[in-house]
Amino acid sequence: MAEKAKAKAKTGSRSKTGGQPEYVQLLTPEGDRVEHPEYSVSFTDDELRSLYRDLVTVRRLDAEATALQRQGELGLWAGLLGQEAAQVGAGRALRPQDMAFPTYREHGVLYTRGIDPIMPFGLFRGVDQGAWDPNEFKFNMYTIVIGAQTLHAAGYAMGIQNDGAVGDDNGEAVIAFFGDGASSQGDVNESMVFAAAYNSPIVFFCQNNQYAISEPVARQTRVPLYQRAQGFGFPGIRVDGNDVLAVYAVTKAAMDNARRGNGPTMIEAYTYRMAPHTTSDDPTRYRQSAEVEEWKAKDPIARLGAYLNNQGLADETFLADVEKQAGVEAVSLRERVLSLPNPAPESMFDHVYAGGSHHLDAQRAEFVAYEATFEGGAH
Amino acid sequence: MAAETLTLAKALNNGLRKAMEDDPKVVLMGEDIGKLGGVFRITDGLQKDFGENRVIDTPLAESGIVGTAIGLAIRGYRPVVEIQFDGFVYPAYDQIVSQLAKMHYRSRGKLKLPVVIRIPFGGGIGAVEHHSESPEAYFAHTAGLKVVSCSNPADAYWMIQEAIASDDPIVFMEPKRRYYEKASVDLSVKPGSLFTSAVLREGSDATIVAYGPMVKVALESAAAAEEDGRSIEVIDMRSLSPVDYAPIFASVRKTGRLVVVHEASKNLGIGAEVSARVTEECFYSLEAPVQRVTGYDIPYPASRVEEEFLPDLDRVLDAVDKSFGW
Numbered sequence: 001m002a003e004k005a006k007a008k009a010k011t012g013s014r015s016k017t018g019g020q021p022e023y024v025q026l027l028t029p030e031g032d033r034v035e036h037p038e039y040s041v042s043f044t045d046d047e048l049r050s051l052y053r054d055l056v057t058v059r060r061l062d063a064e065a066t067a068l069q070r071q072g073e074l075g076l077w078a079g080l081l082g083q084e085a086a087q088v089g090a091g092r093a094l095r096p097q098d099m100a101f102p103t104y105r106e107h108g109v110l111y112t113r114g115i116d117p118i119m120p121f122g123l124f125r126g127v128d129q130g131a132w133d134p135n136e137f138k139f140n141m142y143t144i145v146i147g148a149q150t151l152h153a154a155g156y157a158m159g160i161q162n163d164g165a166v167g168d169d170n171g172e173a174v175i176a177f178f179g180d181g182a183s184s185q186g187d188v189n190e191s192m193v194f195a196a197a198y199n200s201p202i203v204f205f206c207q208n209n210q211y212a213i214s215e216p217v218a219r220q221t222r223v224p225l226y227q228r229a230q231g232f233g234f235p236g237i238r239v240d241g242n243d244v245l246a247v248y249a250v251t252k253a254a255m256d257n258a259r260r261g262n263g264p265t266m267i268e269a270y271t272y273r274m275a276p277h278t279t280s281d282d283p284t285r286y287r288q289s290a291e292v293e294e295w296k297a298k299d300p301i302a303r304l305g306a307y308l309n310n311q312g313l314a315d316e317t318f319l320a321d322v323e324k325q326a327g328v329e330a331v332s333l334r335e336r337v338l339s340l341p342n343p344a345p346e347s348m349f350d351h352v353y354a355g356g357s358h359h360l361d362a363q364r365a366e367f368v369a370y371e372a373t374f375e376g377g378a379h
Numbered sequence: 380m381a382a383e384t385l386t387l388a389k390a391l392n393n394g395l396r397k398a399m400e401d402d403p404k405v406v407l408m409g410e411d412i413g414k415l416g417g418v419f420r421i422t423d424g425l426q427k428d429f430g431e432n433r434v435i436d437t438p439l440a441e442s443g444i445v446g447t448a449i450g451l452a453i454r455g456y457r458p459v460v461e462i463q464f465d466g467f468v469y470p471a472y473d474q475i476v477s478q479l480a481k482m483h484y485r486s487r488g489k490l491k492l493p494v495v496i497r498i499p500f501g502g503g504i505g506a507v508e509h510h511s512e513s514p515e516a517y518f519a520h521t522a523g524l525k526v527v528s529c530s531n532p533a534d535a536y537w538m539i540q541e542a543i544a545s546d547d548p549i550v551f552m553e554p555k556r557r558y559y560e561k562a563s564v565d566l567s568v569k570p571g572s573l574f575t576s577a578v579l580r581e582g583s584d585a586t587i588v589a590y591g592p593m594v595k596v597a598l599e600s601a602a603a604a605e606e607d608g609r610s611i612e613v614i615d616m617r618s619l620s621p622v623d624y625a626p627i628f629a630s631v632r633k634t635g636r637l638v639v640v641h642e643a644s645k646n647l648g649i650g651a652e653v654s655a656r657v658t659e660e661c662f663y664s665l666e667a668p669v670q671r672v673t674g675y676d677i678p679y680p681a682s683r684v685e686e687e688f689l690p691d692l693d694r695v696l697d698a699v700d701k702s703f704g705w
Contacts, residue, residue, distance in 0.1 A: 131489070156454045157450070351483055351484050357525075
């Protein structure tokens with residue numbers, strides 16, 4: 001499943017459609033480093049290699065998840081293929097004290113936070129609905145209602161301000177993830193109004209992957225999405241979402257700006273959803289393979305691979321080791337997903353209320369008694 | 380502290396103040412709640428005393444208010460949200476029903492959402508459209524939310540404090556037509572349990588169950604019925620989800636007759652659930668079908684006809700007669 005990235009990078013020429021968007025880029029699709037007047041990165045060789053390792057691993061785990069769904073082991077999977085650089089770049093730019101509010105696709109961000117990648121699989125397997133403590137991981141539970149989490153992020157950022165935990169280099173900041181489709185949601189727009197009104201320490205990170213299931217981004221907006229920020233009164237910036245170096249640089253600058261007390265930024269990471277929206281989707285019904293091929297040539301992993309290769313930072317041994325370790329993680333993930341226990345049926349009554357409910361206690365007792373009538377039977 | 384004579388509005392104001400004094404994590408949020416003190420003045424003077432970080436004037440966006448309250452709760456705060464009028468809560472419906480109500484469950488108990496949503500509700504004030512609605516059943520139908528309503532100043536004072544102290548999200552329905560009615564409030568009283576119904580008047584011939592603004596109507600009806608020689612028991616539900624049924628069942632087993640009163644429409648209203656539960660649990664005690672006196676199944680009408688829409692003493696007594704005539 002894991003494709004050889006290098007082969008792609010050699011594909012020198014590709015057709016350019018008109019109106020190539022303006023964005024911050026530090027690494028071209030061919031793997032050439034380019035400078036930007038405002039944004040730069042200064043990674044050590046080891047750091048560059050670990051970025052590459054994250055990208056490959058995240059893609060490999062995603063592929064494993066898709067396979068698990070196809071084999072009936074997950075109810076659904078929302079893949080991130082093609083968006084690895086946007087997620088790894090953003091995730092690696094966060095500091096431990098920062099709080100992330102994901103959609104349901106930020107498996108790459110989750111991974112870079114050092115969180116066990118199995119964490120969201122309970123949700124997709126159907127054994128729970130998240131079941132983690134957002135504060136323990138500084139990573140909110142996945143939110144499925146489109147855009148709803150951006151308001152939670154804005155509120156959390158208000159809390160940071162109330163706590164006085166903003167205003168210097170060690171301040172806290174929030175990153176709210178959403179997509180191009182969500183940009184039409186009232187909640188996303190309201191979250192920007194709130195963040196602007198209170199000048200809160202928050203970064204709105206929009207992965208524009210060009211599609212909201214089947215609807216192209218043109219159905220959501222007439223202007224480039226990052227330009228919406230101007231109307232709310234804070235900076236918006238577009239970054240090449242398939243360039244992990246640029247995403248890192250832009251996100252880090254925005255987060256640091258926020259933690260110092262300088263308010264919100266919106267980042268539009270211009271990328272492409274190579275996979276279906278979810279495993280239930282069929283993108284052949286609404287997009288051309290030529291378009292997909294064009295984006296393949298901009299692959300986020302291939303370009304970093306090419307750069308490492310050009311710089312003599314990655315030899316065959318390293319590349320093989322990255323593949324091997326990613327495979328080991330994927331196999332471990334698979335085994336652990338398969339052994340996730342089904343919840344006890346009566347546990348569905350748990351945790352509806354923190355303070356409990358006599359009414360529910362009675363209903364649970366009824367349920368348990370009813371279930372008991374089947375014991376030893378075929379139920 | 381001795382008892383004071385307070386309006387329901389002032390009792391809520393005192394309760395909010397006490398909650399803010401007791402816990403620095405309590406923050407108030409809403410439209411016009413700062414300098415103005417809210418359109419009903421429930422938060423009057425609180426911003427002056429607690430500052431703009433704890434009494435937060437928000438942008439005019441209800442989903443935004445509730446959504447950011449959730450974020451503040453994740454951060455460890457105890458937000459108390461004011462929705463300006465009942466009919467303006469609907470833009471926040473998704474955040475209340477899909478997020479606030481479900482996040483504790485979603486997290487398997489790892490995340491608590493101690494958010495209170497205060498909603499001035501009900502009619503009878505001659506208002507324009509969207510200012511007189513009774514949306515409580517929408518929220519009572521949603522697992523994960525608790526829904527309560529105060530009917531008098533004394534309860535308002537401690538119930539708002541208990542709601543804020545609760546680790547569950549609470550929709551707190553305030554009877555706006557009773558805001559400026561006065562009663563004696565003992566500010567030193569130990570709060571009761573938020574999720575209990577209360578027998579406000581004992582009787583032996585029939586039971587009237589009501590909540591919020593209709594409790595007063597129920598009590599007046601009982602007093603009038605007494606002149607006809609009927610002894611009516613009146614129960615204030617106070618909590619609409621969960622409902623404390625024990626006193627209701629006990630009363631119906633005693634009286635054999637039940638009338639449920641609310642302003643909200645009859646179809647699938649709180650009265651429908653009470654009627655069903657009483658029928659299930661007290662079937663052999665009932666001398667007549669449970670009677671419901673409610674708003675009609677129409678949009679809240681123009682204010683010049685709202686007196687005909689709203690349950691009043693005559694309609695309640697009519698229902699009592701109907702029960703006895705069965």
